[in-house]
Amino acid sequence: MSAKDRSKEGSMKAITANRLRDGEVVFLGDGGRWVESFAEAALFPRDEADGVLAAAKEKAERERFGVDIYAFEVVEQDGVPVPATMRERIRTAGPTVRTDLGKQAWGKQAWGNQAA
Amino acid sequence: MPLIENGRIGEDAWSFIPDGEPVPNDRPVIISFERWQAERDSFEGRNARLGVRLKSGTLAGAIAEDLDRFSLVAVEFAKFRDGRGFSTARELRERYGYTGEIRAVGHVIPDQYLFLVRTGFTSVEAPEGTNQESWANALKEITIAFQPSLDDTQPLSLLRRKLKVG
Amino acid sequence: MNHIAPGARAGIYHYDEIDRQFVAERVEQFRKQVDRRLSGELTEEEFKPVRLMNGLYLQLHAYMLRIAVPYGVMSAVQLRKLAEIGRRYDRGYGHFTTRQNLQYNWIKLEDTPAILHELAEVDMHALQTSGNCVRNVTTDPFVGAAKDEVVDGRVYAEILRQWTTMHPEFTYLPRKFKIAISGAESDRAAVRIHDVGLLARRNDKGEPGFSFYVGGGLGRSPFVGKLVREWVAQEDFVAYLEAILRVYNQYGRRDNIYKARIKILVHELGLETFTREVEEEFARLRGPKYRLDPEVVEAIRQHFAPPPFEELPDHSDALERARAADPAFANWLAVNVAEHKAPGYAIATISLKPAGGIPGDATCDQMDLVADLAERHSFGELRVTHVQNLVLAHVKKDELYDLWKRLDDAGLGSANAGLIGDIIACPGLDYCALANARSIPLAQAISARFADPVRQRTIGELGIKISGCINACGHHHVGAIGILGVDKKGTEYYQITVGGDPTLTTAIGDILGPAVTETEAVDAIEAIVDVYLANRRDGAERFVDTLARVGHAPFKERIYAAD
Numbered sequence: 135m136s137a138k139d140r141s142k143e144g145s146m147k148a149i150t151a152n153r154l155r156d157g158e159v160v161f162l163g164d165g166g167r168w169v170e171s172f173a174e175a176a177l178f179p180r181d182e183a184d185g186v187l188a189a190a191k192e193k194a195e196r197e198r199f200g201v202d203i204y205a206f207e208v209v210e211q212d213g214v215p216v217p218a219t220m221r222e223r224i225r226t227a228g229p230t231v232r233t234d235l236g237k238q239a240w241g242k243q244a245w246g247n248q249a250a
Numbered sequence: 251m252p253l254i255e256n257g258r259i260g261e262d263a264w265s266f267i268p269d270g271e272p273v274p275n276d277r278p279v280i281i282s283f284e285r286w287q288a289e290r291d292s293f294e295g296r297n298a299r300l301g302v303r304l305k306s307g308t309l310a311g312a313i314a315e316d317l318d319r320f321s322l323v324a325v326e327f328a329k330f331r332d333g334r335g336f337s338t339a340r341e342l343r344e345r346y347g348y349t350g351e352i353r354a355v356g357h358v359i360p361d362q363y364l365f366l367v368r369t370g371f372t373s374v375e376a377p378e379g380t381n382q383e384s385w386a387n388a389l390k391e392i393t394i395a396f397q398p399s400l401d402d403t404q405p406l407s408l409l410r411r412k413l414k415v416g
Numbered sequence: 417m418n419h420i421a422p423g424a425r426a427g428i429y430h431y432d433e434i435d436r437q438f439v440a441e442r443v444e445q446f447r448k449q450v451d452r453r454l455s456g457e458l459t460e461e462e463f464k465p466v467r468l469m470n471g472l473y474l475q476l477h478a479y480m481l482r483i484a485v486p487y488g489v490m491s492a493v494q495l496r497k498l499a500e501i502g503r504r505y506d507r508g509y510g511h512f513t514t515r516q517n518l519q520y521n522w523i524k525l526e527d528t529p530a531i532l533h534e535l536a537e538v539d540m541h542a543l544q545t546s547g548n549c550v551r552n553v554t555t556d557p558f559v560g561a562a563k564d565e566v567v568d569g570r571v572y573a574e575i576l577r578q579w580t581t582m583h584p585e586f587t588y589l590p591r592k593f594k595i596a597i598s599g600a601e602s603d604r605a606a607v608r609i610h611d612v613g614l615l616a617r618r619n620d621k622g623e624p625g626f627s628f629y630v631g632g633g634l635g636r637s638p639f640v641g642k643l644v645r646e647w648v649a650q651e652d653f654v655a656y657l658e659a660i661l662r663v664y665n666q667y668g669r670r671d672n673i674y675k676a677r678i679k680i681l682v683h684e685l686g687l688e689t690f691t692r693e694v695e696e697e698f699a700r701l702r703g704p705k706y707r708l709d710p711e712v713v714e715a716i717r718q719h720f721a722p723p724p725f726e727e728l729p730d731h732s733d734a735l736e737r738a739r740a741a742d743p744a745f746a747n748w749l750a751v752n753v754a755e756h757k758a759p760g761y762a763i764a765t766i767s768l769k770p771a772g773g774i775p776g777d778a779t780c781d782q783m784d785l786v787a788d789l790a791e792r793h794s795f796g797e798l799r800v801t802h803v804q805n806l807v808l809a810h811v812k813k814d815e816l817y818d819l820w821k822r823l824d825d826a827g828l829g830s831a832n833a834g835l836i837g838d839i840i841a842c843p844g845l846d847y848c849a850l851a852n853a854r855s856i857p858l859a860q861a862i863s864a865r866f867a868d869p870v871r872q873r874t875i876g877e878l879g880i881k882i883s884g885c886i887n888a889c890g891h892h893h894v895g896a897i898g899i900l901g902v903d904k905k906g907t908e909y910y911q912i913t914v915g916g917d918p919t920l921t922t923a924i925g926d927i928l929g930p931a932v933t934e935t936e937a938v939d940a941i942e943a944i945v946d947v948y949l950a951n952r953r954d955g956a957e958r959f960v961d962t963l964a965r966v967g968h969a970p971f972k973e974r975i976y977a978a979d
């Protein structure tokens with residue numbers, strides 16, 4: 135199920151981390167794989183998110199893949215899942231004052247001025 | 251638990267006796283500072299060596315009067331980030347002239363070993379499975395110091411600079 | 417290591433073999449620590465303080481690396497290296513901070529040892545720019561050039577740099593520890609908002625020493641530093657600091673990170689008790705081991721010998737002709753150029769605050785240009801100020817016009833030092849993991865609104881300072897107008913304070929009223945300015961003085977009446 139379909143089921147959560155070796159913002163995608171783009175992030179219903187987070191955290195720490203792992207709220211805006219807070223939107227896209235930098239510059243952003 | 255001394259895992263002749271358990275008279279033991287305060291008279295006339303363990307919040311001054319009774323002072327680090335123990339050791343040496351063993355116990359990491367030695371610690375109780383290499387390395391990787399300290403390979407002048415310039 | 421000497425004449429401290437060896441060893445140590453982290457021997461909890469001690473933070477998008485610029489002074493060679501690193505390992509720019517350091521925002525952990533290695537080639541590092549240790553000591557950006565200098569702050573800041581470097585006892589303090597030194601009569605180092613502020617004073621016999629202010633700081637609970645001792649002799653000043661730090665290390669709170677700074681200890685113990693503890697410790701420490709030998713001071717002073725100034729007339733015909741011919745230049749002269757102690761020279765401030773720009777950001781090309789200009793016009797040396805600008809401290813008056821034209825061509829010629837366009841802003845939510853709101857867009861909007869240089873000069877001296885959260889990295893508490901970003905249910909709001917003052921008459925600003933949105937904030941600032949202009953006396957009264965005289969009421973009425 136794509137991120138878009140699932141977010142319609144109500145308030146959802148996505149799971150994120152910074153990759154240990156380079157700090158890049160990553161999201162938990164389908165099948166426990168970490169992805170760089172929010173568009174590919176898996177969305178979890180609220181009540182499932184805690185369990186998924188705990189497992190992902192344990193694994194990412196054991197494998198020394200990511201740090202600062204947590205879940206954040208996702209809402210639907212114009213039919214597209216969007217992080218609920220400005221903070222997560224900025225992490226997902228890049229600095230609002232330098233739109234030439236960060237994921238937004240590489241088309242890895244799932245909302246707003248995304249090219250794809 | 252492995253005991254680190256001079257960058258190596260060494261023999262630990264000491265054992266810590268938890269409060270309430272009987273204190274053996276025939277070998278070196280460490281007791282808590284709290285027990286010492288409560289039961290000090292019972293250690294009158296003891297021949298085997300005695301050590302005392304200070305919680306991280308207990309400052310050197312608390313034990314200053316009794317230092318001649320102890321061949322070892324164990325200073326606890328509740329968390330490695332809690333650096334009070336560095337001042338405790340330094341005060342024990344500089345202010346109260348203590349010359350016995352000072353041991354770091356609790357949570358310390360190899361990256362702090364040089365600082366421990368430089369503030370007057372002589373040994374460290376490391377966690378099981380610790381990497382001996384990291385401790386050995388910690389004493390070798392930095393060879394410069396800029397302040398006076400208690401480890402005598404370091405300069406006594408205020409700034410390391412002086413040896414060079416003066 | 418390919419060592420590149422950072423320029424023999426620059427007024428910076430020159431590393432010798434010992435300094436170099438030390439920094440090289442630290443780079444290797446960190447390389448191993450990174451390996452141990454990547455191999456899992458160190459947990460993140462254990463690695464974090466280690467990386468912080470090497471200036472490496474995790475921000476929103478990547479790691480951030482904070483490079484130490486000891487007391488804000490560096491050479492052209494060093495700046496060029498910073499530009500090179502910014503191109504190779506970052507995204508072609510850097511951010512100069514209120515702590516007189518430089519930050520890169522897009523660093524990879526795995527590149528960090530290589531970056532530190534490159535920095536070491538020009539005698540630079542990122543040590544003690546973070547973590548609960550004694551941080552990079554800051555001083556007056558006009559040091560060595562100002563007319564009112566009592567002592568050369570660089571000498572003492574350098575002594576402290578050495579003394580605090582890997583201090584075995586004070587590297588795991590309850591919290592960070594910031595020291596500022598002002599060597600001049602007027603305080604350009606904001607000494608009373610630091611954990612310890614030193615103000616140079618001579619005693620009756622003319623001997624140099626320092627007044628000690630302790631327990632200043634902003635953040636969640638702002639405090640103005642208190643005078644703990646009127647005068648400490650030069651030879652005792654390290655011992656006195658050692659005493660302060662030992663008292664702090666032993667008694668500072670460790671149960672609550674928001675109460676761990678020394679300001680809270682001073683507040684909770686009371687000034688009298690705190691001072692007594694320090695004096696007792698000091699009395700014991702005083703003695704040969706902790707005495708600062710005058711020879712050491714002299715040896716360090718040699719590094720900061722004045723550059724070879726030429727004997728010049730104070731008046732420059734070339735300068736006067738350019739001033740008369742080019743009003744934009746005349747404006748820059750009036751605003752960004754200060755008097756120098758040597759005749760025929762001047763101190764030039766390079767504003768990193770173009771209208772609508774990001775305060776403190778400089779591209780690597782701009783860094784290269786400033787490095788060239790420093791070489792051509794200022795003995796190869798420059799300074800970073802605590803208001804996020806750069807300074808060329810020793811420019812011949814004859815050459816100011818050339819300098820300004822080159823700067824202006826590169827977008828660095830803004831004439832706004834100390835004016836409303838000279839906004840301090842922390843990185844805020846665009847970069848910072850702790851932020852509640854963005855700071856930069858607001859700074860951009862305000863500086864764009866007040867872009868007109870004539871209007872700025874009419875308004876006069878007025879500092880706006882913006883922080884994206886209560887940690888107050890943007891010094892909002894001491895802004896004549898301060899702005900604090902807050903989060904209200906996911907929306908960014910801004911709380912406005914007025915009446916702050918970062919100089920020796922330090923004052924913490926008062927909150928004007930309820931927080932406003934970003935758009936409202938820009939209008940509110942303009943309203944504050946209008947009310948000030950309408951009320952100020954003689955067309956010259958400073959904003960803070962008008963405010964003190966008329967109170968908050970007229971400002972509040974104007975901002976909040978409209979609702």
Ligand code: HEM
Nearest residue numbers: 513514515591609633634635677842843848850887888889
């Ligand atoms: C983005 C990464 C940053 C983080 C995570 C950060 C974090 C913090 C925190 C937590 C504090 C409060 C400390 C306390 O009160 O105990 C603080 C204070 C401070 N920061 Fe930052 N900061 C950052 C960037 C900056 C920048 C870019 C500057 C300079 C422009 C800066 C300058 C300061 C200053 C001057 C203070 C002292 C305010 C005081 O006296 O409490 N910081 N910072």
Ligand code: SF4
Nearest residue numbers: 842848851884885889
């Ligand atoms: S004030 Fe807050 S938002 Fe701004 S840099 Fe400091 S911690 Fe980040």
